[in-house]
Amino acid sequence: MRPPKVLEEDVLESLTKVFREKGYEGASLSDLAEATNLKKASLYHRFPKGKQAMAEAVLQNVNKWVQENIFSVLQNEILTPEERLKNALSQISVLYSAGEETCIFRALSMRVGLELFEEQINSGMQLWIINFKEIGIELNFEEDEALDLALQTLIEIQGALVVSRTMRDKNIFSQTLQKIETRYLHRFL
Template structure:
């Protein structure tokens, strides 16, 4: 590639920001160009298929993020399960800026994008669920409990983002993460 890799990452990050806040249909080429500080024609040079290719690139970035920040935490670390859960949930908290930001996966799941990225988005959700399920197993939960906890975490992340926004109560997200953390650590006897 002829352009610097770091700059490409910055472009991806800016594209993600626009898709996340505006949605796929709400993100225009003009907006995306302004955010990346590139002209529209330059964006088409990097992403010949336009918006759709940009969204794919963003989702590849998110998939990489999920693997490195969530899935690979148990692998690279030799710390306790408590530490690894804390690290993973802190990454989630950071990703959504304490619940203030929309979820990019949801933003690319609706409107005219409903069927375009379904497969990639589903795979990312599955990666996240599998990762948190493994963590739950480490705490001593059985197979079914671990699966339920991981599913519940995903559901509550998505649901809390929506309800918190609509109710204007910015404390819900962090409270939910703390509550779910306690649920993971508390094995039932």
């Protein structure tokens, strides 16, 4: 059996880019095929359930990356909680290309996308909240404070992505990450 001409990771990266730019509704099969350098038939061969399966694969791939590069960093007990938080925030900057990329949750949460992917998006957001709550507790916040802070962190990251992209100013995103770090690490300043 010959190896595929286009690697799976390259296909998923290309699909992610299209969904981030156009959302679920706006991404046509032609857009997805062009981005991956595959014919529509080849895409259907890889994803027999079509565009929905492609978006599901993208969500799974992004969630896997987040687990490996953000959540596992927050949970790495070899490092201090302060180091883990700083490293995780740095990885968040990587995930969103310093504020230039749209969050895949946002891109897939418009009308039809939300109906199709609400459970995966909700589950993913809950994991963000849980992991940031846990690091808050390790940084000596009370449980209810840590939960509030985790929710606020998610809201600020999502909001900063929208504002940074809309205003074409990456500094907004990096400043937001810095403020999140300060809030966790210097709560009494």
